[in-house]
Amino acid sequence: MLKTLEPTQETFQQFEKKYKALADAKRLEILHLVQKHSSVCVCDLAEMIDMPQSKLSYHLKLLLEAGYLTVKKKGTWNYYSIHDEELNNVLSPELCCLFRNEDKC
Amino acid sequence: MLKTLEPTQETFQQFEKKYKALADAKRLEILHLVQKHSSVCVCDLAEMIDMPQSKLSYHLKLLLEAGYLTVKKKGTWNYYSIHDEELNNVLSPELCCLFRNEDKC
DNA sequence: TTTATATATCAAAAAAAATTGATATATAGA
DNA sequence: TCTATATATCAATTTTTTTTGATATATAAA
16 A cells, blocks of 8 residues: 555654664764674674773663674674664665665765 | 775764654654644644643754754744755655655655 | 733753673683 | 683663753734
């Protein structure tokens, strides 16, 4: 059908969560760094961004819960990567360039 | 030049502000309602969204400062409208449909 | 001029989010 | 097995954001 459905309260709440995760300079920097390195473990990232580990883990958790990151465990290390589809759903194409490597950028 | 510039701390802070403004279900609803009505005054909007006027003015201020809205004064009334360009800069095309009327939606 | 209405803003209180330091768990390597 | 490292999580504190009710300002209408 062609008709646009009226967004519900729930819709707005879902986007609130998505945007809240992006509403922090440090988390945006984290996303950018993760993108740049494709896959990074917490300790390396903590060094790059100069942030205490527990703090970083907190921010990673928010980004993860919002769907912007994925994790893979390797031994004691947790490697984080960008979840492109989720980011693309939310960000304008111009902004995606900040968080993805694309030919067109 | 073709090379992508590294984003600075300042860049991330600017986007933090942009996303913060969107990181609230009520503000998203406000944006949607303003879009739907093209141009609305505070008192009408307050009724539509069932929100005390001072609270609404607070949220309108944040959206205005983030650049997503414009105001026009007519007598005692302040009419708010969507600032499309700003929204488009930040939102994915799919999301813009929530806040704009477009042929393709 | 007086009265009523629309709006923004302010200060105080409440609520939510972020930071910190400590600790628990799991794994790798000696 | 023992030790060291990577990570997540927790409780307490601090910071930021939101809400509330009151008030000031401006305009319109009587």
